[in-house]
Amino acid sequence: MDPSGQVLSRAQAEQAWPWMSLEWQTKAPAQGHYLEWEPAQGLALKSSEVGPRSRLHIDYQHGPQARRIKAVSGELLTRALGCQQRLRPAIVDGTFGLGHDSTVLANVGCHVLAFESHPVVAALAADALQRSRESTWAERLTLVHADAQTVLSEVPAGVIYLDPMFQEARRAAPSIEMQFLHQLMPDAPSGDALLAAALQSKAARVVVKRSAKAPPLAGRAPASTLQGKAVRFDLYPLRKLQADDCEPWWQGLH
Ligand SMILES: C[S@@+](CC[C@H](N)C(=O)[O-])C[C@H]1O[C@@H](n2cnc3c(N)ncnc32)[C@H](O)[C@@H]1O
Numbered sequence: 001m002d003p004s005g006q007v008l009s010r011a012q013a014e015q016a017w018p019w020m021s022l023e024w025q026t027k028a029p030a031q032g033h034y035l036e037w038e039p040a041q042g043l044a045l046k047s048s049e050v051g052p053r054s055r056l057h058i059d060y061q062h063g064p065q066a067r068r069i070k071a072v073s074g075e076l077l078t079r080a081l082g083c084q085q086r087l088r089p090a091i092v093d094g095t096f097g098l099g100h101d102s103t104v105l106a107n108v109g110c111h112v113l114a115f116e117s118h119p120v121v122a123a124l125a126a127d128a129l130q131r132s133r134e135s136t137w138a139e140r141l142t143l144v145h146a147d148a149q150t151v152l153s154e155v156p157a158g159v160i161y162l163d164p165m166f167q168e169a170r171r172a173a174p175s176i177e178m179q180f181l182h183q184l185m186p187d188a189p190s191g192d193a194l195l196a197a198a199l200q201s202k203a204a205r206v207v208v209k210r211s212a213k214a215p216p217l218a219g220r221a222p223a224s225t226l227q228g229k230a231v232r233f234d235l236y237p238l239r240k241l242q243a244d245d246c247e248p249w250w251q252g253l254h
Contacts, residue, residue: 013037016130017123019145033183035120043127045120045180056180058098058128060135065100069107069137077101078108080207080226080233081159082241089204089241090158090248094148094194098177099125099141101163101209107137111248114141115148120184142250152197158245160198163209164191164217192218199236204245206236 013022028034033047036055044057060066072078082089088109093102096114098121106112116122122145132138152160165181165188174182182188191208195217198206208217212232216222222234 017119017126019119020123033120035123042131043124045124045184047180047183050176050179054176056124056177058124060099060103060128060132060138065098065103068100069103072104072108075104076226076228076233077104077209080235081105081110081161082205082245083108083110087241087243087246089245091161092148092152092155092158092203093161093163094152094198095161095163095191096125096143097121097163097181099128099143101161102141102143103132103137105161106141110140111246111251112141113248113250114143115146115151116143117145117147118184119145121181140248149193149197152194153200155198155201155203157247157249158203159241160201160203160206161209162191162194162198162206162217164188164194166211166214190217195220195236199238201238204237204239204241206238208234208236210234 010022010024013020025034028036028046029048031048033045036044036046038044041057044055046055060069081091090111091102091105091113093105093112093114096102096116099114102112102114116125122143125143126145129138129141129143165185195206195208208222210217210232212228212230216234220236223237224235226233226235
């Protein structure tokens with residue numbers, strides 16, 4: 001929906017999110033979820049049931065995620081992924097979601113190839129990345145709308161990062177963003193198969209984000225864990241990280 005009336009043309013929308021089949025409206029529907037596009041804000045997901053003020057809108061330029069991107073130095077996340085001194089591993093993020101983790105990793109200097117399988121989440125993320133295209137970190141981040149399952153076992157180097165949807169709530173009151181994600185994906189797969197594929201790859205390390213008290217993915221005990229308050233990172237080292245693991249091996253591939 002474009003409340004200001006076709007400011008974004010259908011041709012532009014189809015070019016920006018070619019995987020989406022769009023039905024154009026200028027008024028919010030009475031029921032269900034809908035996407036709203038505004039020139040200043042870009043794309044947002046809203047829900048008639050939740051109310052017009054609540055929305056899922058990804059923004060890396062302003063607000064909390066912009067501050068997190070700028071502030072990051074020694075986050076647990078970057079340590080888990082193997083960032084140390086000058087080593088910045090090339091990362092395949094198999095579960096991009098809202099891109100909160102991938103954007104931080106790109107900002108500290110990692111090249112990131114990210115996959116997001118949900119069409120609406122991928123459209124919101126692609127739009128947010130388009131609005132961030134002037135940021136240096138954005139040059140290091142490539143987002144693909146595809147299922148990572150088929151590619152993970154073929155990853156030849158670097159680190160694989162997985163953050164599948166949590167089956168249980170991470171906190172007593174999940175954020176609006178997480179509520180929207182759970183509404184979009186009520187039966188999200190556990191991620192067990194993603195881990196199995198990742199462990200067959202030639203990556204140096206696989207890292208899985210879990211809620212602090214959740215059992216390990218696929219019941220497979222990690223070699224070590226970095227424990228935070230609400231979440232932890234399970235580490236599955238496959239070999240020693242080397243300088244070669246920092247090369248974005250996917251560049252030049254089609
Ligand atoms: C919990 S969210 C990830 C959050 C993310 N780490 C962040 O920082 O915003 C999980 C995401 O993984 C996506 N996903 C799950 N399985 C996938 C797969 N096989 N391939 C690509 N994306 C997948 C889901 O659609 C969802 O958007």
